Amino acid sequence: MSSRPAATKARAKGANNTPDAPSTSTSPPAARTRSKRGEGRQLREEILAAAESIVVETGTVEKVTTRAVAQRVGCSSPSIYLHFPDRASMLFAMCELQFSHLGEALSNAINGIDDPVDRLLETGRAYARFALDHPQQYRTMMMDVIAGVSYDRTLEEMRADLGFDIVVQAITDGIASGALAPTEPLLAAFAIWAHVHGVVSIFIAKPHADWGDPADLIDFALRQGIDGLRSR
Amino acid sequence: MSSRPAATKARAKGANNTPDAPSTSTSPPAARTRSKRGEGRQLREEILAAAESIVVETGTVEKVTTRAVAQRVGCSSPSIYLHFPDRASMLFAMCELQFSHLGEALSNAINGIDDPVDRLLETGRAYARFALDHPQQYRTMMMDVIAGVSYDRTLEEMRADLGFDIVVQAITDGIASGALAPTEPLLAAFAIWAHVHGVVSIFIAKPHADWGDPADLIDFALRQGIDGLRSR
DNA sequence: TGTACATCAGTGAACGCGCGTTCACTGATGTAC
DNA sequence: TGTACATCAGTGAACGCGCGTTCACTGATGTAC
Numbered sequence: 001m002s003s004r005p006a007a008t009k010a011r012a013k014g015a016n017n018t019p020d021a022p023s024t025s026t027s028p029p030a031a032r033t034r035s036k037r038g039e040g041r042q043l044r045e046e047i048l049a050a051a052e053s054i055v056v057e058t059g060t061v062e063k064v065t066t067r068a069v070a071q072r073v074g075c076s077s078p079s080i081y082l083h084f085p086d087r088a089s090m091l092f093a094m095c096e097l098q099f100s101h102l103g104e105a106l107s108n109a110i111n112g113i114d115d116p117v118d119r120l121l122e123t124g125r126a127y128a129r130f131a132l133d134h135p136q137q138y139r140t141m142m143m144d145v146i147a148g149v150s151y152d153r154t155l156e157e158m159r160a161d162l163g164f165d166i167v168v169q170a171i172t173d174g175i176a177s178g179a180l181a182p183t184e185p186l187l188a189a190f191a192i193w194a195h196v197h198g199v200v201s202i203f204i205a206k207p208h209a210d211w212g213d214p215a216d217l218i219d220f221a222l223r224q225g226i227d228g229l230r231s232r
Numbered sequence: 233m234s235s236r237p238a239a240t241k242a243r244a245k246g247a248n249n250t251p252d253a254p255s256t257s258t259s260p261p262a263a264r265t266r267s268k269r270g271e272g273r274q275l276r277e278e279i280l281a282a283a284e285s286i287v288v289e290t291g292t293v294e295k296v297t298t299r300a301v302a303q304r305v306g307c308s309s310p311s312i313y314l315h316f317p318d319r320a321s322m323l324f325a326m327c328e329l330q331f332s333h334l335g336e337a338l339s340n341a342i343n344g345i346d347d348p349v350d351r352l353l354e355t356g357r358a359y360a361r362f363a364l365d366h367p368q369q370y371r372t373m374m375m376d377v378i379a380g381v382s383y384d385r386t387l388e389e390m391r392a393d394l395g396f397d398i399v400v401q402a403i404t405d406g407i408a409s410g411a412l413a414p415t416e417p418l419l420a421a422f423a424i425w426a427h428v429h430g431v432v433s434i435f436i437a438k439p440h441a442d443w444g445d446p447a448d449l450i451d452f453a454l455r456q457g458i459d460g461l462r463s464r
Numbered sequence: 465t466g467t468a469c470a471t472c473a474g475t476g477a478a479c480g481c482g483c484g485t486t487c488a489c490t491g492a493t494g495t496a497c
Numbered sequence: 498t499g500t501a502c503a504t505c506a507g508t509g510a511a512c513g514c515g516c517g518t519t520c521a522c523t524g525a526t527g528t529a530c
Contacts, residue, residue: 037526040473060377062294066517076475078518087517143375143437145292155441190443191427191453198430205375209387211422221423228456269493272506298484308508310486319484 032074044083044093046073051094055136061091061144088147091140095151098137103161105130110166116174117226123163123170124196124222125215131200132214139204142197164189171229181231192225264306276315276325278305283326287368293323293376320379323372327383330369335393337362342398348406349458355395355402356428356454357447363432364446371436374429396421403461413463424457 035042050072054064066087070077084090109126113119131138140146159165167189174180199217211217267274282304286296298319302309316322341358345351363370372378391397399421406412431449443449 034473034525037472043473058380059382060380062377062380065515067515077516078476078520079474081518082474139377143371143433145294145371145376148290148292148294150291150437150439152438152440155438155443158438158441187444187449187452190449191456194430194434194449194453195423195427196430197434198426198428201375201433202426202429205382206384206387206390207382208384209390211387212419217419217422217426220419221426224423224457224460228460266492266506269505275506297482299482309484310509311507313485314507 040082043073043075043079046075047080047083047090048094048097051090052098052137055094055140056134059136061140061146064091064094066090088149091146092151095141095146098134098141099153099158099161101134102127102130102141103163106163106166110170115179116170116177117179119170120167120174120192120226121222123166124192124225125218127163127193127196128200128214128218131197132203135204135207138200143201143205162193164193167192174229178231180229183229188225188229192222195221195225272314275305275307275311278307279312279315279322280326280329283322284330284369287326287372288366291368293372293378296323296326298322320381323378324383327373327378330366330373331385331390331393333366334359334362334373335395338393338395338398342402347411348402348409349411349462351402352399352406352424352458353454355398356424356457357450359395359425359428360432360446360450363429364435367436367439370432375433375437394425396425399424406461410463412461415461420457420461424454427453427457 032046047069050069051064054068054072055061058064066080067077069090070080073079080087080090084093106123106126109122110119113122131142141151144151155164168185171180171183171185171188175182175185196218199214199221203211203214264278279301282301283296286300286304287293290296298312299309301322302312305311312319312322316325338355338358341354342351345354363374373383376383387396400417403412403415403417403420407414407417428450431446431453435443435446
């Protein structure tokens with residue numbers, strides 16, 4: 001359900017314009033009041049929020065243009081250049097924000113879970129939940145080419161946000177406790193992560209194919225991965 | 233290696249233009265001779281080949297415009313409309329062609345392999361090889377939003393080309409022969425496919441992160457999936 | 465307290481470009497009689 | 498064999514639009530003296 005993108009959602013068909021609005025068929029002008037001195041960074045946040053809302057509504061980062069963002073924020077398009085050197089940087093900053101949200105979601109999910117195997121399972125579930133609850137954001141971060149360039153963070157930059165470190169730690173703990181058989185934690189972490197990513201990215205990319213219940217498929221994938229690691 | 237996209241490849245910097253070429257800084261005009269009567273479909277193939285070459289070189293389907301394709305083919309841009317109703321249809325046709333190539337690659341890969349478990353392994357390897365050898369094509373088929381719309385084939389349409397049926401058959405055979413434990417073949421097939429897709433799509437989306445040798449990671453994923461299915 | 469100046473947070477107009485698509489057309493090749 | 502006509506495989510010019518980005522500017526607010 002939540003994995004269904006809003007790509008085809010009809011927006012602003014002209015019906016919801018106020019009668020006296022200028023006849024630009026798209027959206028209301030939405031004038032914004034200028035930030036107080038020292039609070040110029042406020043606009044930066046508004047820009048990123050507008051960018052995110054446009055990806056969510058249109059289903060594609062292509063539509064997140066400097067002009068569309070400015071119009072949604074209620075500022076002029078040159079104002080974007082007060083905070084970003086170009087469009088690509090704006091989009092990358094949007095991805096960075098999403099990565100940090102993902103990182104927080106994963107940290108919260110394992111809060112207070114002592115058992116390493118449970119931690120593994122819950123990390124995977126939380127990751128999938130984030131992806132399926134924010135499919136357009138996930139797609140932009142993890143699957144798209146942005147402004148003609150891959151948004152290509154290094155492994156080191158991603159480790160914390162992707163839950164890599166959490167997973168590696170859980171596996172290491174599991175091996176130490178004897179629950180899991182000795183193995184290379186990084187390789188095992190990659191395998192589990194790739195599996196969950198595979199499932200959710202299929203749901204996001206091909207939302208109309210009837211694959212079954214995503215939660216079941218995620219759990220199946222996670223259990224298969226975790227069972228493969230257990231001591232026998 | 234082969235998973236590295238050509239996104240940043242510098243093209244046609246003006247230096248390799250012939251001296252007497254028109255000063256359109258991009259590429260030579262490449263005039264084409266018109267097809268003979270009854271061979272109009274020839275152009276259609278040339279259009280799809282040009283479209284593919286542009287994705288490969290630029291690393292993004294955004295750059296596959298009707299005008300860029302026409303210029304590469306050596307025809308006028310209205311000629312594209314002789315074969316496709318619009319740009320999106322052209323891009324979808326390109327994807328269809330790639331899907332059929334993938335389907336062929338998988339069929340060829342398992343030709344003559346009797347053992348179901350070997351077949352499973354080889355299907356997965358061939359799938360990964362196709363994806364990593366044609367990363368831009370794979371991205372377009374499986375990860376991108378095209379012209380603002382998901383290229384969203386149904387499960388039924390994809391089953392043959394994705395190797396789904398091959399995998400389901402191998403699992404069914406494996407269960408029949410006793411090599412694999414009884415399970416739901418469709419679910420197991422999805423899990424294996426999602427795992428391989430997860431690995432290759434990570435390599436394609438984040439080519440500069442050092443994940444390790446893709447072939448090893450694929451084999452690790454496949455063995456983990458297959459071992460999970462074995463009788464004990 | 466008054467005033468010159470610096471800084472901040474923006475804006476309006478314009479630039480040149482490339483895009484998808486439509487339209488009316490052209491010229492070669494086949495077919496009917 | 499000649500000729501009118503139909504069909505095929507295209508093309509050139511133009512349409513209107515939206516894009517990223519630059520430029521010179523404005524007006525409010527703070528600071529130094």
